[in-house]
Amino acid sequence: MVKTTVTRTVVVKSEKLPRRLFRVFVELEEVYRSMVEQLVLYAVGSKTTSFTKLKVLKYRELRNTYPQLPSHYAYTACQDACTRAKSFLKLKKRRLTNKEYPEVKDVSIWLDDHLWKLEGLTRIGVATHRGWIHVDIKPHKQFWRYVNSGWRFRSECRVKLNKRERKLILYFVFAKDVEFYQPKGYVTVDVNENSIAVLADGRVYLFETNMEKIVLGYYYRRKRVQEKYDSLYGPGCRTRRRVLRKLNEKGKKNDAKWKIANIVVREAVKHGYAIAMEKLGKRPAENMIKRVKDKQLKHRIYQASFRGVQRAVEEKAKEHGVSVVYVDPRNTSKQCPVHGAIIRYDNNSRIGICSTGGEKWHRDIVACFNLLLKALGGDGSDAPSHPGLELDGSSVPLGSTATHEPIQIPVSVWARWKSLDTKEHKQTKTNIQGQTVI
Numbered sequence: 001m002v003k004t005t006v007t008r009t010v011v012v013k014s015e016k017l018p019r020r021l022f023r024v025f026v027e028l029e030e031v032y033r034s035m036v037e038q039l040v041l042y043a044v045g046s047k048t049t050s051f052t053k054l055k056v057l058k059y060r061e062l063r064n065t066y067p068q069l070p071s072h073y074a075y076t077a078c079q080d081a082c083t084r085a086k087s088f089l090k091l092k093k094r095r096l097t098n099k100e101y102p103e104v105k106d107v108s109i110w111l112d113d114h115l116w117k118l119e120g121l122t123r124i125g126v127a128t129h130r131g132w133i134h135v136d137i138k139p140h141k142q143f144w145r146y147v148n149s150g151w152r153f154r155s156e157c158r159v160k161l162n163k164r165e166r167k168l169i170l171y172f173v174f175a176k177d178v179e180f181y182q183p184k185g186y187v188t189v190d191v192n193e194n195s196i197a198v199l200a201d202g203r204v205y206l207f208e209t210n211m212e213k214i215v216l217g218y219y220y221r222r223k224r225v226q227e228k229y230d231s232l233y234g235p236g237c238r239t240r241r242r243v244l245r246k247l248n249e250k251g252k253k254n255d256a257k258w259k260i261a262n263i264v265v266r267e268a269v270k271h272g273y274a275i276a277m278e279k280l281g282k283r284p285a286e287n288m289i290k291r292v293k294d295k296q297l298k299h300r301i302y303q304a305s306f307r308g309v310q311r312a313v314e315e316k317a318k319e320h321g322v323s324v325v326y327v328d329p330r331n332t333s334k335q336c337p338v339h340g341a342i343i344r345y346d347n348n349s350r351i352g353i354c355s356t357g358g359e360k361w362h363r364d365i366v367a368c369f370n371l372l373l374k375a376l377g378g379d380g381s382d383a384p385s386h387p388g389l390e391l392d393g394s395s396v397p398l399g400s401t402a403t404h405e406p407i408q409i410p411v412s413v414w415a416r417w418k419s420l421d422t423k424e425h426k427q428t429k430t431n432i433q434g435q436t437v438i
């Protein structure tokens with residue numbers, strides 16, 4: 001059985017600190033920042049991206065320059081600097097920056113197991129140049145959920161300072177070991193521009209997402225903000241950063257993909273299934289973004305939409321021990337899953353007709369069933385039983401309407417769902433026009 005470790009970061013604030021104690025953290029942050037700055041310059045200049053190498057080269061020097069600091073800050077600063085150098089060199093390689101060196105703007109102090117410890121569950125100790133400092137934290141519901149459901153604290157932790165509130169912001173990392181179960185079948189997920197189709201137990205659910213509108217709207221808003229502030233105050237000013245950060249947070253909050261990922265994974269767990277999705281090439285977002293000229297923007301839209309949905313599903317799946325397989329997307333919407341014949345679609349219609357059996361097929365239903373067939377025909381190692389599609393029969397084993405009428409679910413309806421279990425929410429019915437009647 002395959003095992004993996006899943007990690008999640010949980011952000012917790014501290015209580016307000018007395019001025020005297022907070023000052024120690026301000027000093028610590030300053031020293032830490034100058035260490036990281038110095039290390040990043042060196043790492044980028046010498047193209048050193050290995051933590052071990054950087055540590056060997058710089059440890060003595062750091063200890064001599066900052067003798068008052070606990071020695072392990074030399075380790076964590078090296079790790080921090082390596083990560084920054086690596087991502088900067090990557091940008092540089094892809095010509096996405098024309099700077100010589102990265103700026104160390106945002107600093108969080110990295111702590112390892114020698115630099116912080118739990119003192120109960122509402123208090124931590126942090127090693128500083130002034131000895132151990134004890135800080136009370138304010139845990140929230142999510143924090144307790146992790147503590148109480150089999151997750152354990154990882155040894156690393158990061159600290160940021162909120163100078164206005166005189167509080168620390170702590171980034172705890174929780175970890176959990178997960179075993180992937182042997183799947184008995186598959187839930188398939190087909191991500192489209194404006195909907196996500198999910199095949200679970202012989203039925204296709206079509207979740208409307210309006211992704212095109214949301215994603216494009218978001219990027220154009222972002223771009224407008226950038227241009228406005230750049231022309232007012234010059235590039236990279238603080239107000240611009242703040243406005244963009246707010247926009248970002250809003251974008252994350254309203255993110256439909258997590259909701260759908262949850263529904264899909266719940267369904268897979270319920271049946272003991274794995275999840276099958278299309279292996280995405282460079283093409284899928286093309287339709288959606290053909291009006292967008294900017295190459296970088298295109299890439300980001302693509303990432304944020306199609307791949308983003310798949311990543312969310314993958315991440316949620318991992319947490320619950322559900323395997324995810326990717327299958328070759330070729331012909332998934334063109335071939336009849338029953339007859340193996342070509343399906344003809346007239347002028348951009350979502351509904352086509354099988355050239356052999358003459359039955360009607362909805363494009364997304366076809367895609368979902370073909371993904372299932374491909375997943376089942378995979379390497380055979382964990383192939384579960386056949387879904388029951390008779391590929392050589394002349395009759396259509398699926399109900400005559402099931403092939404061209406997915407269960408369409410508008411955003412306003414599924415946004416309140418937790419699973420596909422209809423007993424859990426009001427029964428929805430779909431009429432012939434695909435409008436949902438509740």
Ligand SMILES: [Zn+2]
Pocket residue numbers: 336337338339340341354355356357358359
């Ligand atoms: Zn057919």
